[in-house]
Amino acid sequence: MSTGVAATPAVELREVRKSFGPTEIIRGVNLAIPRGERHAIIGPNGAGKTTLFNLISGRFAISSGAITVNGRSTADLAPQEINRLGLSRSFQITSIFPRMSVFENIRCGLLWSHGYRYSFWRLLGQQKALNEAADRLLERLKLSDRRNVQAGLLSYAEQRALEIGITIAGGAEIILLDEPTAGMSHSETESAVALIRAVSEGKTLIMVEHDMSVVFGLADRITVLVYGEVIASDAPAAIRGNTAVQEAYLGTVAA
Amino acid sequence: MEVFVVSLLNGLVYGMLLFMLASGLTLILSMMGVLNFAHASAYMLGAYFAYTISVHIGFWPALVIAPLLCGLIGAAIEMWGLRRVHRNGHIAELLFTFGLALIIEKVVQMTWGLLPVPYRVPELLDFPLFRIYGTQFPAYRAFMLAISALMFGAIWLGLTRTRVGLVIQAALTHPDMASALGHNVPRIFTLVFAAGTALAGLAGVIGGNYQVTEPAMAFTMGPIVFVVVVFGGLGSLTGCFIASILMGLIQTFAVVFDVSLADLLAKFGFTVTSSTPFAEVLNVTLPRVGALLPFLLLVLILVFRPRGLMGTRDT
Amino acid sequence: MNMLRRHWPWLLAFVVLLAIPFLFYDWSKGRHSGFVLTLMSEIGVMAIFALSYNMLMGQSGLLSFGHAVLLGMGAYCAAHVVLLVKAGAFWLPTELVPLAGGLGGLFFGYVLGWLVTKQRATAFAMITMGLGELVSAAALMFMGFFGGEGGIPIDRVMDTSVLGVRYSSPWQVYCLVLVWAFIAAALMRLQTQTPLGSMANATRDNFERAQFVGYDPRMVRLYQFTLAGFFAGIAGGLYVLIYEIVTFDTVSAAKSANALLAVYIGGAGGFFGPILGTVVVVLLQSGVSLLSNAWLLYVGVLFIVMVMYAPGGLIGLIFMHAPIWRAGRLRELALPYARAFPPALLVLLGFVLLVELASFTTIGAAQGKTFTIAGNTIDTMAPMPWVIALGALMLGGLWLRREARSFRERWDALMEGAKADSIKRQIDAGIAIVKTQEAVS
Amino acid sequence: MMLEVRDLHAFYGKSHILQGVDLSVAEGEIVSLLGRNGVGRSTVCKTIIGLVPPVGRIDFKGRSIAGLRPDQIAHVGIGYVPEDRQVFPGLTVKQNLELGLKRAGATGSWTFEDVFSLFPNLAKRQDNPAGVLSGGEQQMLTMCRTLMGDPDLIIIDEPTEGLAPKLVEQVGTLLDEIARRGTAILLVEQKLTIALRISRRLYVMGHGRIVFEGTPAALADNGRIRKEWLEV
Amino acid sequence: QGTIKVAYTDPLSGPFAQVGDANLKQMQYIIDYINSKGGALGKKFELAPFDNKSQPSDALIALKSATDQNMPFIMQCSGSNIAAALIDGVNKHNDRNPDNRIIYLNCGAVAPELTNEQCSFWHFRFDLHAGMKAEVMVRALPKQTTKVYLINQDYLFGQSVQREVKNYLGKLRPDIQVVGDELIPLGKIKDFSPYITKIKASGAQALLTGNWGPDMNLLIKAGIDAGADLRYYTFYAHLAGGPTAIGAGGDNRVLAVMSYGENVAPEIGNKEAEAFTNGFREKHKFDFSAAGFRTIFEYLQAAVNKAGSVEPAKVATAMEDLTVKDFLGFDTKMRKEDHQIISEYFVGTFKKGVKYDAEGTGLGWATSATILAKDIDQPNTCKMKRPGA
Numbered sequence A: 001m002s003t004g005v006a007a008t009p010a011v012e013l014r015e016v017r018k019s020f021g022p023t024e025i026i027r028g029v030n031l032a033i034p035r036g037e038r039h040a041i042i043g044p045n046g047a048g049k050t051t052l053f054n055l056i057s058g059r060f061a062i063s064s065g066a067i068t069v070n071g072r073s074t075a076d077l078a079p080q081e082i083n084r085l086g087l088s089r090s091f092q093i094t095s096i097f098p099r100m101s102v103f104e105n106i107r108c109g110l111l112w113s114h115g116y117r118y119s120f121w122r123l124l125g126q127q128k129a130l131n132e133a134a135d136r137l138l139e140r141l142k143l144s145d146r147r148n149v150q151a152g153l154l155s156y157a158e159q160r161a162l163e164i165g166i167t168i169a170g171g172a173e174i175i176l177l178d179e180p181t182a183g184m185s186h187s188e189t190e191s192a193v194a195l196i197r198a199v200s201e202g203k204t205l206i207m208v209e210h211d212m213s214v215v216f217g218l219a220d221r222i223t224v225l226v227y228g229e230v231i232a233s234d235a236p237a238a239i240r241g242n243t244a245v246q247e248a249y250l251g252t253v254a255a
Numbered sequence B: 001m002e003v004f005v006v007s008l009l010n011g012l013v014y015g016m017l018l019f020m021l022a023s024g025l026t027l028i029l030s031m032m033g034v035l036n037f038a039h040a041s042a043y044m045l046g047a048y049f050a051y052t053i054s055v056h057i058g059f060w061p062a063l064v065i066a067p068l069l070c071g072l073i074g075a076a077i078e079m080w081g082l083r084r085v086h087r088n089g090h091i092a093e094l095l096f097t098f099g100l101a102l103i104i105e106k107v108v109q110m111t112w113g114l115l116p117v118p119y120r121v122p123e124l125l126d127f128p129l130f131r132i133y134g135t136q137f138p139a140y141r142a143f144m145l146a147i148s149a150l151m152f153g154a155i156w157l158g159l160t161r162t163r164v165g166l167v168i169q170a171a172l173t174h175p176d177m178a179s180a181l182g183h184n185v186p187r188i189f190t191l192v193f194a195a196g197t198a199l200a201g202l203a204g205v206i207g208g209n210y211q212v213t214e215p216a217m218a219f220t221m222g223p224i225v226f227v228v229v230v231f232g233g234l235g236s237l238t239g240c241f242i243a244s245i246l247m248g249l250i251q252t253f254a255v256v257f258d259v260s261l262a263d264l265l266a267k268f269g270f271t272v273t274s275s276t277p278f279a280e281v282l283n284v285t286l287p288r289v290g291a292l293l294p295f296l297l298l299v300l301i302l303v304f305r306p307r308g309l310m311g312t313r314d315t
Numbered sequence C: 001m002n003m004l005r006r007h008w009p010w011l012l013a014f015v016v017l018l019a020i021p022f023l024f025y026d027w028s029k030g031r032h033s034g035f036v037l038t039l040m041s042e043i044g045v046m047a048i049f050a051l052s053y054n055m056l057m058g059q060s061g062l063l064s065f066g067h068a069v070l071l072g073m074g075a076y077c078a079a080h081v082v083l084l085v086k087a088g089a090f091w092l093p094t095e096l097v098p099l100a101g102g103l104g105g106l107f108f109g110y111v112l113g114w115l116v117t118k119q120r121a122t123a124f125a126m127i128t129m130g131l132g133e134l135v136s137a138a139a140l141m142f143m144g145f146f147g148g149e150g151g152i153p154i155d156r157v158m159d160t161s162v163l164g165v166r167y168s169s170p171w172q173v174y175c176l177v178l179v180w181a182f183i184a185a186a187l188m189r190l191q192t193q194t195p196l197g198s199m200a201n202a203t204r205d206n207f208e209r210a211q212f213v214g215y216d217p218r219m220v221r222l223y224q225f226t227l228a229g230f231f232a233g234i235a236g237g238l239y240v241l242i243y244e245i246v247t248f249d250t251v252s253a254a255k256s257a258n259a260l261l262a263v264y265i266g267g268a269g270g271f272f273g274p275i276l277g278t279v280v281v282v283l284l285q286s287g288v289s290l291l292s293n294a295w296l297l298y299v300g301v302l303f304i305v306m307v308m309y310a311p312g313g314l315i316g317l318i319f320m321h322a323p324i325w326r327a328g329r330l331r332e333l334a335l336p337y338a339r340a341f342p343p344a345l346l347v348l349l350g351f352v353l354l355v356e357l358a359s360f361t362t363i364g365a366a367q368g369k370t371f372t373i374a375g376n377t378i379d380t381m382a383p384m385p386w387v388i389a390l391g392a393l394m395l396g397g398l399w400l401r402r403e404a405r406s407f408r409e410r411w412d413a414l415m416e417g418a419k420a421d422s423i424k425r426q427i428d429a430g431i432a433i434v435k436t437q438e439a440v441s
Numbered sequence D: 001m002m003l004e005v006r007d008l009h010a011f012y013g014k015s016h017i018l019q020g021v022d023l024s025v026a027e028g029e030i031v032s033l034l035g036r037n038g039v040g041r042s043t044v045c046k047t048i049i050g051l052v053p054p055v056g057r058i059d060f061k062g063r064s065i066a067g068l069r070p071d072q073i074a075h076v077g078i079g080y081v082p083e084d085r086q087v088f089p090g091l092t093v094k095q096n097l098e099l100g101l102k103r104a105g106a107t108g109s110w111t112f113e114d115v116f117s118l119f120p121n122l123a124k125r126q127d128n129p130a131g132v133l134s135g136g137e138q139q140m141l142t143m144c145r146t147l148m149g150d151p152d153l154i155i156i157d158e159p160t161e162g163l164a165p166k167l168v169e170q171v172g173t174l175l176d177e178i179a180r181r182g183t184a185i186l187l188v189e190q191k192l193t194i195a196l197r198i199s200r201r202l203y204v205m206g207h208g209r210i211v212f213e214g215t216p217a218a219l220a221d222n223g224r225i226r227k228e229w230l231e232v
Numbered sequence E: 001q002g003t004i005k006v007a008y009t010d011p012l013s014g015p016f017a018q019v020g021d022a023n024l025k026q027m028q029y030i031i032d033y034i035n036s037k038g039g040a041l042g043k044k045f046e047l048a049p050f051d052n053k054s055q056p057s058d059a060l061i062a063l064k065s066a067t068d069q070n071m072p073f074i075m076q077c078s079g080s081n082i083a084a085a086l087i088d089g090v091n092k093h094n095d096r097n098p099d100n101r102i103i104y105l106n107c108g109a110v111a112p113e114l115t116n117e118q119c120s121f122w123h124f125r126f127d128l129h130a131g132m133k134a135e136v137m138v139r140a141l142p143k144q145t146t147k148v149y150l151i152n153q154d155y156l157f158g159q160s161v162q163r164e165v166k167n168y169l170g171k172l173r174p175d176i177q178v179v180g181d182e183l184i185p186l187g188k189i190k191d192f193s194p195y196i197t198k199i200k201a202s203g204a205q206a207l208l209t210g211n212w213g214p215d216m217n218l219l220i221k222a223g224i225d226a227g228a229d230l231r232y233y234t235f236y237a238h239l240a241g242g243p244t245a246i247g248a249g250g251d252n253r254v255l256a257v258m259s260y261g262e263n264v265a266p267e268i269g270n271k272e273a274e275a276f277t278n279g280f281r282e283k284h285k286f287d288f289s290a291a292g293f294r295t296i297f298e299y300l301q302a303a304v305n306k307a308g309s310v311e312p313a314k315v316a317t318a319m320e321d322l323t324v325k326d327f328l329g330f331d332t333k334m335r336k337e338d339h340q341i342i343s344e345y346f347v348g349t350f351k352k353g354v355k356y357d358a359e360g361t362g363l364g365w366a367t368s369a370t371i372l373a374k375d376i377d378q379p380n381t382c383k384m385k386r387p388g389a
């Protein structure tokens, strides 16, 4: 990877704005996330974190400004096209393929990146490489024993894990996770964090999270979003100290 | 001019009939999300009931009793049928109503026979109300207009004055939550379905003698009603109303204008000969395609505006 | 060899199907029963059609009301091809006429698919309905391609067979249908295991998520729709060869409905469901309709019963026995079934008798038919038959209630016995198969 | 006691989820029900308000409500806030709140104004479809919607799920406010922080039954229970 | 042994059921009569009805089951499109199964094509074709009529009526101007008011139509309701439902070119025919209009007896150039070249004061013209392919 490329941030937002009707939700966000960084976005509810994800991943079109992924503008790209640039996201409200088996869920995540596209002549059963890759991932997700269960029948925590699995399956360079540990118990949270740390090794990770232990445990850098504006973007320690952040978001709890 | 005015009246009458039918379906389809294929069958039942009743007691009692009967049937269907089926998904519901439609058609044939029944306009209304340009306008058609106008008002009040609409929509996504908030969801579903069916029944009473009361009447009316509802936009009574009138007028005026695409092209100095590609398509005249215009419109609107004219949400 | 070991069921099925017509062979006149052959051929064609419909409903969660358009268009194309070949425009073996239909279906599948696959859920259902009505109206309007009310008659005896078969007899046509049916079925089965087939399921389950794994769900649907068109077209091509005429009713809503019915009654999603469903529907339609004027009513009732009590379709019903079967205790159900059978039969007979009495008093009379059982005519006006019918119905009903209760107990007990998790999987599978509501709501 | 639950059992299909739960809530009191995931706390709630068929005794204000329909139970004065934010996505925020009312247009001790002043976010969004609300906003909406019906007892299942730390505190104060207005609260939580702070009594739930009952102080002392049943 | 089975297919359900139903009743009545007169070869005729819902494909299915059961004859009246399909089907079937042939007796599908371009050795038509009827209709137009409007059904038959009527207007009444001419979808329209509006606007004095079934009845009903000042020249206003639709409002407005009207017999003083007609009225409380059907069975009877067997090829040959004196006493002939019957025909006017009223309306069909077979004859372009030859 030449330094020239390395220099270009994985994801860059310039003066990004988004309004729904009259209300402006994202108010001119500037953010550059270098390759290989683990980046956390925190902020009060309704600050626009999920919306930001939706903009980056192309789910919504931005009202103004510019977003680049690996230096390529995503202005006129559909979600799937952005995904093909190597950017993959998860959802705050679990979003999997409920009636397919856990294995098939993962395999769907792999298909495009393995270059199968819309093929209707190649039999999946015979694609050794593909299926092995899927099984390997299941191992890491600790879902191997649930391999052939309908995803919809998994417990909540397992579904969250699968959600992450589908997201990283394609081997995307840039991974966006929206509240990956929401609703998990302590132990579940811990294993989830371990998993995330492992899979994001050497990749760019952007995540939204309300659980401070997770945030401070994982992130190299933290951006605080309040009502659609970035009020701080800094190393964890600095953020913890930042009074503005405390009174806008953390309150006394985490402090 | 003459043609225009008279056709306007005819179109209005037909449109209003469509509305009477469609309004019931709007309730059921856009509120409960049930693609009710038996709706037109309720229309047919209404007509046949009205016929039998008017033979024995007279038209005016029929005007009240027949819709009520249909309403009761509707309620029964909802309570003992649809409700069970509901959890198996919308396709299940739809097929259920489809099965009903088949049964109703057969039962009608068995009770009233294959031939049209002589369901006549009541004497009281069987006179030309007035003449325009020498064309008589039957009083009964005026009566139809009046009734359907009343219906529009009634439903409108029902929807705006009560929370029924809200509760149903809520119950569609989270039935448990809706009932936990203190709403008796099952009862409301039954009410709405019964109301819808009763409306269809009323339409039958009114429409049965304006058109022909025959076993095929459900089948012939079925599709067009869906067109109206979807075209008007799910969840919008006004949309449904406008769509009905529109369809009525279109179908009537289509008959009147003997033009074809060829004529249109001719205006631009392009003459269509039998050799030109699609000559047949170009030469077919408006009156002949009148029947398929509604469906054309349906397809177009769904392609360009999936929520229909005034739909509150995507179809 | 190992090929043979793996696919013997298919071969067996093929042989059996070839054999069946001979059960009805009329040795005295030395000819096949035209009726049976037509019936079987119809089943073959409709099975292909239903399977192709399942590519939309079962696999992609797309509820279409206009699938017959693809069938019909295929049929019309095939018909025109036949006419051209006979006119000497070009040469094509009779065996490949269905393929011509298929290509027609493929083409229209792509064109129409391009229009409709933008839409989802109810919108899709409605737009396909609109297209269906549109095309069937057009079919009556444009003489050139559709031949109007008269339709397009052809003569399947083209003498261009590569096998030297004339296809003058229904039997020869039946064999052709059978071969094509197996080819098409096999292809469709394989298709479910391809990337496209898999992503079709994905878009059905979660339209939006599919985008975020790199696929354009619209495209997935378009290709799926196009392929479905291809197979429907093949069915159309065969249809032409069987009936030697295409009329607008091949594109009509009724035909589309048939596919829906077959798929649902048999059990959507799976592969054998639709086939099973087709057999039932066609037998009802072509078979029972000859015996009874009220056949539609039976279809309706069957439907409602299925939808209410067996949402998984016939296949679902069969699958429910799987855990017990795996536990190897299916035998223990024999007795309960045996005990439930007589009352069930009684109810059935009572119901049928009642319906037939009613229908013969009105419809039958109007069509100049009389109600005869085993040769002796029944006076539908006399009270006696009615009493018997009602009696049978009620008695059977009560009795059945009792038996049903004990049956259920036995059943639950066995289910307990069978491994719990396997139950869950099976039943959920059964239900999941049906829950296509994402498709509509 | 306002709510009396005695030997409550509940089943999902054949699996026996609640195996004899006893608990009670007095007028205006805040009671917390703690426990790990999957022990059956939500099921307790669902069973009380009639979404899961109960086996056992449930008395409210001295009369048995076991076996009543949820809507009937709601009308005798029990409100329920589910764990998985069940907002009605198609309806606007305002309409969602309206559906909380027992009778159309009849607001009780909680008015739209109260709600909107407590949660300005909702005020801003009142005409947006609830479906587009942020996760946290949806959480707030569900809570307020139930309050609109002003129940005498409100059962809240994991209200702080997915809320920003600051808001978690706010919810704490809201709960105080509710209690101050004389509504009793049965709070289901995982985060001990608020529960310990605001509730007068707590129950800790093990698999399908109550394993601890007592004051926050008592729980604070009882390390064994905390270890075994609350993983802290 | 057994009976001579005659398959009969027509719409017994669907929009045109009324016509099929009436046909069936009259057919049955006539067969009973023929059988009482000894049937043929000592065997009785037996009718096997099949509903075809006005759809060619269903008619062909009926044909299949008929041939499956070795029925030698199949009969069909309503729908030239169906007739066309049947002829085609019968031809194919007969040369594919020489051992199991069948004859198609056409009792009313009257598109001229069927006995010209499409004429077949296995097809016999027992009703005047549209060309002949059109000529009769045009001749019936009074001098003062100068503007006419044509409405016909959009299928083989309707199109042929449109063509033939215009053709004969051109030949016989160049003074008449066709102010409107259109085709309507078959059996779909429920309210014809828009058309009436249009017709009035066109200033036509007469409406000429070959419509039948609901397309006929609703059309006239709409006209009468709107009080349009029109005269209606029709082929099928006298069929089931027609008179009811016209009602008293249509006194002296509607004419029908018909093979028989109930008042023909009394007018020509034929007691036997009048009795026969009344027999049906008594039995079914319904008008009898299908005298033509009786002629069919008299032909069949004669041909079968002459051939000495029901073997279709033999019967067909026997049928050619056969002549029969029909029950009104007129001479009729089955023309060999194209298998088209040549028989007398009538024009009826719907008015008060007739002996037998129609459908209890108080009005009925008074015969205003009788055309004899010899004056009806029209040339044909049939190139008949005879088996063997």
Ligand SMILES: Nc1ncnc2c1ncn2[C@@H]1O[C@H](COP(=O)(O)OP(=O)(O)OP(=O)(O)O)[C@@H](O)[C@H]1O
Binding pocket: A020, A025, A043, A044, A045, A046, A047, A048, A049, A050, A051, A052, A092, D121, D125, D128, D132, D133, D134, D135, D136, D137, D162
């Ligand atoms: N489609 C939409 N129309 C109108 N407003 C919207 C829409 N989508 C989001 N919003 C509003 O934008 C704001 C930000 O929403 P978003 O989901 O990004 O919040 P968030 O930061 O993810 O909060 P949380 O942490 O609770 O998930 C919210 O106030 C929400 O109501």
Ligand SMILES: Nc1ncnc2c1ncn2[C@@H]1O[C@H](COP(=O)(O)OP(=O)(O)OP(=O)(O)O)[C@@H](O)[C@H]1O
Binding pocket: A155, A156, D012, D015, D017, D035, D036, D037, D038, D039, D040, D041, D042, D043, D044, D083
């Ligand atoms: N609909 C259901 N069908 C079958 N089992 C269920 C159902 N809902 C819950 N369960 C099971 O019942 C047990 C208790 O569920 P419940 O939701 O009450 O747990 P909980 O204590 O609320 O935990 P949490 O809310 O943190 O997930 C769990 O093991 C769960 O798997």
Ligand SMILES: CC(C)C[C@H](N)C(=O)O
Binding pocket: E077, E078, E079, E080, E081, E108, E109, E110, E111, E157, E212, E236
């Ligand atoms: C029975 C007749 C009304 C049929 C019509 N003459 C036709 O040829 O289609």
Ligand SMILES: [Mg+2]
Binding pocket: A049, A050, A051, A092, A178, D134, D135
């Ligand atoms: Mg969020």
Ligand SMILES: [Mg+2]
Binding pocket: D041, D042, D043, D083, D157
């Ligand atoms: Mg819970």
